Amino acid sequence: MAKEFQVTYDCADPGALAGFWAEALGYEFDAPPPGFDTWDAALDAWGVPADQRNGASAIHDPEGTMPRLYFQRVPEGKTIKNRVHLDVRTAPGLEGEERMAALGAESERLQALGARQLKRNDPEPPMSQGFIIMADPEGNEFCLD
Incomplete structure (x- = not known):
């Protein structure tokens, strides 16, 4: 269970x-x-x-x-890359330019809330549909997927 x-x-x-x-x-x-x-x-x-x-x-x-x-x-600040992170499923089922546009729009929305975009990874079929690496306001990495 x-x-x-x-x-x-x-x-x-x-x-x-x-x-x-x-x-x-x-x-x-x-x-x-x-x-x-x-x-x-x-x-x-x-x-x-x-x-x-x-x-x-x-x-x-x-x-x-x-x-x-x-x-x-906690008293100490973040010092290294996360070993575990969230993937925020923003564009499931979308591909190509449509997918990256949806990810980009969500990145902009989250940046207005205090996040930072760290890196955009464009699609590289068949292994990756593309994603964006972000950091929340305290620097914790997460991905828009």
């Missing part, structure tokens, strides 16, 4: 990075715990100081089919 999983990001600003990925993927922020109208109300009740309230954030697929993403603050 398959196991449910989440993808966890170590980062400097969990709230901001969760916001970027929520916009990028069409995800939503996790709701506050039962009995609280907001996360601030829950954190107040638990006595969490204001300077510690951005220690973690989580977002989920509103349809419940894709993995949850969890963001946790």
